[in-house]
Amino acid sequence: MKSLVIVGASALGREYFSYVCDACPSMKVKGFLDSRPDVLDRFAGYPPVLGPAEGYRPQDDDVFLVAVGDSAARRAYAERIAAVGGKFHTLVHPTAVVGRNVQIGEGSVVRPMAVIGSDATVGRHVIVGTQSLVAHDCVMDDFTTISPGCHVAGRCHFHEGTFMGIHGGAVPDVELGGEGAVFVAAGAVVTRSFASGRLRGVPARQIGK
Ligand SMILES: CC(C)(COP(=O)(O)OP(=O)(O)OC[C@H]1O[C@@H](n2cnc3c(N)ncnc32)[C@H](O)[C@@H]1OP(=O)(O)O)[C@@H](O)C(=O)NCCC(=O)NCCS
Structure with a gap:
């Protein structure tokens, strides 16, 4: 045991x-x-x-x-x-909904009432926040953090270490990170890809380092 x-x-x-x-x-x-x-x-x-x-x-x-x-x-x-x-x-709360063919890496936690869409990939040590959506075909790389109440639309790719604050969102096909960790402030909606930086607002814009 x-x-x-x-x-x-x-x-x-x-x-x-x-x-x-x-x-x-x-x-x-x-x-x-x-x-x-x-x-x-x-x-x-x-x-x-x-x-x-x-x-x-x-x-x-x-x-x-x-x-x-x-x-x-x-x-x-x-x-x-x-x-x-x-x-x-690896911990998936029983109230979470996990779609078909979803992979979830070790150390990751899917919090209550989160939804992960079909064919999404969640890496290692990822947090999928309470009442958040990570939609179909998304890829959340290792150490990504999705805070409560976020909505990440289909086919988004968040590179390692991306942080999305509470009630954040992203439209389909957004790629965050790759050159450096991306921080998305609470309530921001990301409408295009960013390779690094701190983002805020609707639509999300880059703010100071
Ligand atoms: C962005 C953030 C890091 C604060 O950054 P900061 O530069 O320290 O901001 P400050 O608190 O000094 O506020 C500076 C200004 O930005 C505004 N602001 C702060 N957070 C904001 C946000 N998320 N979106 C838009 N404006 C924001 C403040 O209202 C303030 O405006 P003002 O100058 O007109 O009064 C923080 O608000 C945030 O979004 N953190 C995410 C926390 C989170 O979601 N954690 C998960 C918990 S489960």
């Missing part, structure tokens, strides 16, 4: 714990890796903080989820865990 270790005990980590209870109630959750021993003190009903991620040695039955919203920080933690032999869980 695998036991889950959640990296990060902030809000996202606490949410992941709740999703695991919904998705696989029989799964053992060993605890959280977090450098703040008291981070859960004012919250009831969570498994313990095991200590910082730095220096944690995976046990044979451990599987990990990195509950860090920032794409670059999530990548750093995932690489650290992988470097010491850690394996990753």
